[in-house]
Amino acid sequence: MCLKEMKTLFKLFIIVVFPCCINAQINTFCSFEYHPLFNDYSDSIASFDSDTAQHFCIDSRLFSIGSVNKSGYASTYLLGASFSSNVKNKITFISYFDYLVGNYNALTNEYQDSLLVSPGFGTGKSRFQYNLNYCFNKFITADFGKGKHFIGNGYRSLLLSAEHSPYPYLKLTTEFGKVKYYNLYTTFLDMQNPIQDRKKHASIHFLDFQFTSYLNIGIFEGVVWQAKDKNYNRGYDAEYLNPIIFYRPVEFSKHSPDNVLMGASFNAQLKTVTLYGQILLDDLNISRQKDRDENFSGGFFQNKFAYQLGVKMSFNGVNTLLEYNQAQPYTYAHKEPMQSYTHMNQSLAHPLGANFKEVIALASYGKGKWKFSAKLALAKVGLDSLGTHYGQNIFASDFEAQGEGGQYSYGNFNGQGVVTHINSLYTEVNYSLRWFDVFGSVFYKNKKSDLVDQTSLWYSVGIRTFPFSTFQDY
Numbered sequence: 001m002c003l004k005e006m007k008t009l010f011k012l013f014i015i016v017v018f019p020c021c022i023n024a025q026i027n028t029f030c031s032f033e034y035h036p037l038f039n040d041y042s043d044s045i046a047s048f049d050s051d052t053a054q055h056f057c058i059d060s061r062l063f064s065i066g067s068v069n070k071s072g073y074a075s076t077y078l079l080g081a082s083f084s085s086n087v088k089n090k091i092t093f094i095s096y097f098d099y100l101v102g103n104y105n106a107l108t109n110e111y112q113d114s115l116l117v118s119p120g121f122g123t124g125k126s127r128f129q130y131n132l133n134y135c136f137n138k139f140i141t142a143d144f145g146k147g148k149h150f151i152g153n154g155y156r157s158l159l160l161s162a163e164h165s166p167y168p169y170l171k172l173t174t175e176f177g178k179v180k181y182y183n184l185y186t187t188f189l190d191m192q193n194p195i196q197d198r199k200k201h202a203s204i205h206f207l208d209f210q211f212t213s214y215l216n217i218g219i220f221e222g223v224v225w226q227a228k229d230k231n232y233n234r235g236y237d238a239e240y241l242n243p244i245i246f247y248r249p250v251e252f253s254k255h256s257p258d259n260v261l262m263g264a265s266f267n268a269q270l271k272t273v274t275l276y277g278q279i280l281l282d283d284l285n286i287s288r289q290k291d292r293d294e295n296f297s298g299g300f301f302q303n304k305f306a307y308q309l310g311v312k313m314s315f316n317g318v319n320t321l322l323e324y325n326q327a328q329p330y331t332y333a334h335k336e337p338m339q340s341y342t343h344m345n346q347s348l349a350h351p352l353g354a355n356f357k358e359v360i361a362l363a364s365y366g367k368g369k370w371k372f373s374a375k376l377a378l379a380k381v382g383l384d385s386l387g388t389h390y391g392q393n394i395f396a397s398d399f400e401a402q403g404e405g406g407q408y409s410y411g412n413f414n415g416q417g418v419v420t421h422i423n424s425l426y427t428e429v430n431y432s433l434r435w436f437d438v439f440g441s442v443f444y445k446n447k448k449s450d451l452v453d454q455t456s457l458w459y460s461v462g463i464r465t466f467p468f469s470t471f472q473d474y
Helices: 003-026 106-115 247-254
Strands: 038-040 054-069 072-087 091-102 126-135 140-147 149-151 167-176 179-190 198-210 215-226 259-270 273-283 304-315 318-327 356-367 370-383 418-432 437-448 453-464
Touching (some): 054 091
Antiparallel strands (some): 054 072, 091 126, 198 215, 418 437, 437 453
């Protein structure tokens, strides 16, 4: 074994063993809490028990999986550490470091080769995420860090998801009565330029209003703009730092070319049944009407929107979810590809991009230390063939829409292009031990169209201390 390999193994040994030793000495309990609408995943934010005035915790993170199919064997190891602290319930800090060892399965490797990023990691094999939370008073808190966020109540989100790589952010949360208001300021990266990564900034508002004791309504808006163009270095536009103004009036007043999205969500709790949904509006061009445009026809490419409907139920230890998602062609794309709703070659919303219909079904049952779960995903996507742009690829300009005239493209419909069915089934059995979970799973995926027919079946076993997956259901 060479010296370089020995140094790598020693570093991994320190990452895993040292935090375990420290944790055994401290014996501190940490609890994580996620807001159901503006969800900060475990790699973004933590909140601690309210009676814990002082807190300090170092812990290890471990995920190991071995998978086999008819073509061969794949093994992946994720080793890392977490650090968290709490000072008088005023300042909290949490950070995660993860390092990937081994290789993904063939499906994930294909995904990585096509987009030049590892799912959830970016361009490298390691990631460092952190969040610093400061409570100004009982109304306002601020979060600063690098991580991911999720807006929604379901399995997917059409507003802001967490399938992509981490990004730097500043989040302000204002709470008064039945209203919670979130301001998220971020910087994303565009990787389409082969010379260098290019920055683009975003500012997002989300208003969550508890309409009744069982009904919540949310209003979403976001804007994405490039930091630099051919004419000047724009940087972070100060106008978008305004924490309360809605952006669409600002856009009209300044004739801005930025990418603005608006949306809404709802969540209705009825005993053991929860109904939820989302709608996103990217563009609605109502100026092109039949009496104004002699070439008018249905399916104008700038009428871009997406919506979600779902239901969750719990009974006798069984939790179920049924969800439908749909995004019209060219949604999330922009005239300037740099300003698409993306980050590091991945969508910031649904991982399929646009031009799709999808059904998700989940079921889980737990008894004692055992947990059984299953996930079925059925999607119909309209993909592009060579030299075409039917609206699934949100990294390309929507002004290159397929159809006569490009920017005057009519007759567009969901599923246009190369009709492709992507179906997957994931089943898992999990057993919880004191320090980690042991699990076994089966993953099936089929991707079929007139141009391709790919089927994969993987059997896996592994151990983990936190949720992580090497199989993508998209």
